[in-house]
Amino acid sequence: MNTPIRKPAFHGTGGELFLIHLVNALLIVITLGIYWFWAKTKVRAYLYGQTEFDGDRFAYHGTGGELLRGWLKAVGLVFAVLVAGVLIQLLLGEIVGALFIYAALGFVVAPMAIVGARRYRLSRTSWRGVRFSFRASWKEFIPIFVLGVLLTVVTLGLYYPFFHVQVRRFLVDHSYFGNRPFSFDGDGRDIFGRHLLALLLFVPTLGFYWFWYTAFRNRYYWSHTSFGGARFDSTVTGGALLGLFLTNALLLLVTLGIAFPWVQVRTIRFHADRLVLAGPAELEEVRQEALAATATGEGLADLMDVDLVGADFFGL
Amino acid sequence: MTDTRRLLWNGWYYDGQTARRHSVEVEVGSTGLALTLEDGSMRRWMYHEFRQVQGSRPGEPVRLERGPDPPEILVVEDQSFLERLKENAPGAARSWVTPAERRKRQRWLLAAGLLGLGAVGAGYTWGIPILAARVAAKIPPEWEVRLGESLVESVTSQERICSDPELQQAVQGVVERMSREAGSRYSFQATVVDASMVNAFAAPGGFIVIYRGLLEITESPEELAGVLAHEMQHVIQQHGIRAILREVPLRLVVAAVVGDLGTAGQMLTTASSLGSLRYRRADEASADRAGVLMLQKAGIDPNGMLVFFRRLAQQERGLPEWVGYLSTHPPTRDRIRKLEALIAGVEKDWQPLLGGRDWDRLKRSCATLVTPEVS
Numbered sequence A: 001m002n003t004p005i006r007k008p009a010f011h012g013t014g015g016e017l018f019l020i021h022l023v024n025a026l027l028i029v030i031t032l033g034i035y036w037f038w039a040k041t042k043v044r045a046y047l048y049g050q051t052e053f054d055g056d057r058f059a060y061h062g063t064g065g066e067l068l069r070g071w072l073k074a075v076g077l078v079f080a081v082l083v084a085g086v087l088i089q090l091l092l093g094e095i096v097g098a099l100f101i102y103a104a105l106g107f108v109v110a111p112m113a114i115v116g117a118r119r120y121r122l123s124r125t126s127w128r129g130v131r132f133s134f135r136a137s138w139k140e141f142i143p144i145f146v147l148g149v150l151l152t153v154v155t156l157g158l159y160y161p162f163f164h165v166q167v168r169r170f171l172v173d174h175s176y177f178g179n180r181p182f183s184f185d186g187d188g189r190d191i192f193g194r195h196l197l198a199l200l201l202f203v204p205t206l207g208f209y210w211f212w213y214t215a216f217r218n219r220y221y222w223s224h225t226s227f228g229g230a231r232f233d234s235t236v237t238g239g240a241l242l243g244l245f246l247t248n249a250l251l252l253l254v255t256l257g258i259a260f261p262w263v264q265v266r267t268i269r270f271h272a273d274r275l276v277l278a279g280p281a282e283l284e285e286v287r288q289e290a291l292a293a294t295a296t297g298e299g300l301a302d303l304m305d306v307d308l309v310g311a312d313f314f315g316l
Numbered sequence B: 001m002t003d004t005r006r007l008l009w010n011g012w013y014y015d016g017q018t019a020r021r022h023s024v025e026v027e028v029g030s031t032g033l034a035l036t037l038e039d040g041s042m043r044r045w046m047y048h049e050f051r052q053v054q055g056s057r058p059g060e061p062v063r064l065e066r067g068p069d070p071p072e073i074l075v076v077e078d079q080s081f082l083e084r085l086k087e088n089a090p091g092a093a094r095s096w097v098t099p100a101e102r103r104k105r106q107r108w109l110l111a112a113g114l115l116g117l118g119a120v121g122a123g124y125t126w127g128i129p130i131l132a133a134r135v136a137a138k139i140p141p142e143w144e145v146r147l148g149e150s151l152v153e154s155v156t157s158q159e160r161i162c163s164d165p166e167l168q169q170a171v172q173g174v175v176e177r178m179s180r181e182a183g184s185r186y187s188f189q190a191t192v193v194d195a196s197m198v199n200a201f202a203a204p205g206g207f208i209v210i211y212r213g214l215l216e217i218t219e220s221p222e223e224l225a226g227v228l229a230h231e232m233q234h235v236i237q238q239h240g241i242r243a244i245l246r247e248v249p250l251r252l253v254v255a256a257v258v259g260d261l262g263t264a265g266q267m268l269t270t271a272s273s274l275g276s277l278r279y280r281r282a283d284e285a286s287a288d289r290a291g292v293l294m295l296q297k298a299g300i301d302p303n304g305m306l307v308f309f310r311r312l313a314q315q316e317r318g319l320p321e322w323v324g325y326l327s328t329h330p331p332t333r334d335r336i337r338k339l340e341a342l343i344a345g346v347e348k349d350w351q352p353l354l355g356g357r358d359w360d361r362l363k364r365s366c367a368t369l370v371t372p373e374v375s
């Protein structure tokens, strides 16, 4: 076999992360919350710095100041939308104003948040000294997002797996490491059947089948993600995912949440241990090509509570 | 532990332009590092030119970066490289941290953190109450009146106010007699609410609210005066304002930490949520003590207060009407004993309140107002 296999490894420990969280919590209290942005940055720098891929660690270059500015801009934007909504309510009536607010937040600001947060995070991540980047604007994402949401609603959720795959494709295809793109060749039809099965089995299995569906989708997504001539592969199984979930839940339960850093570390290690990149990735040929990005999208994502943990670099 | 004679180390070099990984031999010199790449080319890194990015955590490779973004990177897996580096460049070494130094720092950090937590705790227990008292004294009385008004309004807007002029004047008269003696800066205003609940409370600025239910279980005007004196002292000693000043900043901090500023704003705007604020036990004791003194000064028999609280202690607690006053003013044994000690030995010519008018009739005059039935 001549195929090169590259693997990630996570070296972080719960104890170290706990100490970081502890100091952060204290500083957040003392600074009346302002430190939150720096705290978030410190946790991220630690997690990225402890993640190794093919013998080298990732580095995180974001700063708390950027996050604070991004958050302020995001607050300004959401505030502007609300003010405009109230004005429209006064001029054109309650229903038009409310519709405006829902449409603006759901169909413009939410896609902005998803794309913006990804742009910011990738642009602040490096490996072997070369930055990642995301090269698409939120404007290109809006039609995909709006159409996907509407079709999902109209088809009573049947369209959802197709929508999910499309979002995935948009996010992966525009992600770059240096001057080279990642690419995604998944198809919604491949997961549609399993999605239906998961819906049907949800009640009879008390929801537990969802772990197997999630693991399947995870494996499917990774095996359809490639970089250069190399392809990712994940060996996550439903049983293992369920085991992780149960042990994490128990840990949090018996420690009244204090075990959170350990849970974080276990979860990252779980996914890292099951991921490989196989094939000629031609990493030697990758050239630096950094891209500017602001943290406004990140701030929006925080405000709107868009969960992007899964879309971090393990979710590429 | 470090072999001080060792000068050569193996590592990896990245030029910041490509993702190519160069194996490199590093020589630790007197002014800097000499990097020899696999193709034989050399790089010279002066000690003041580069910075340490990683390598102080257990098992973490040493990572050095040089130049503006995107920097050149040197990674050496063996952490003892860092110690060797520090020995060789004492001037520039201050900013480099070895795992041993990091552990020491962490211990300091932990100690400082615990101390900090202690300081925050102490500040909350002692510092904030003192500060709250100082700030409360500086608040213009008109502000207190406005706050008190909105508070009373939010509580009594759902209730009927007792309109019997004789009762209203009698209660107000007792309040004013004590207020004159106390020489307080507030002009007190008593309101009787026509509801069967056993309750009484004071709002900042001089508002006293008495419920009909409480009025009806007093057996003499002196007993009522005892309750009123206690509530008036809460106002005079600004216990309510101080409780707000103590609690609100903390809740704001908690809200900010949780990231829920919406709730914080709501909390500040709705006066009724201030109802969840409690006086401290020390405030209650202080209101009892000063209340008794105020009664004595005004020539009112303080035994009324004692008798009333003794009766409360014997009451059935299960009745819903009783929850209000009993939950905020439990007539504990400790409280009654302290009152007895205060009153004991003080004999005086008490002037009976309301000149011997029929209290049984007066206290019920509110309930006799029959509401017109709409049928």
Ligand SMILES: [Zn+2]
Binding pocket: B230, B231, B234, B279, B284, B287, B328, B329
């Ligand atoms: Zn009281």
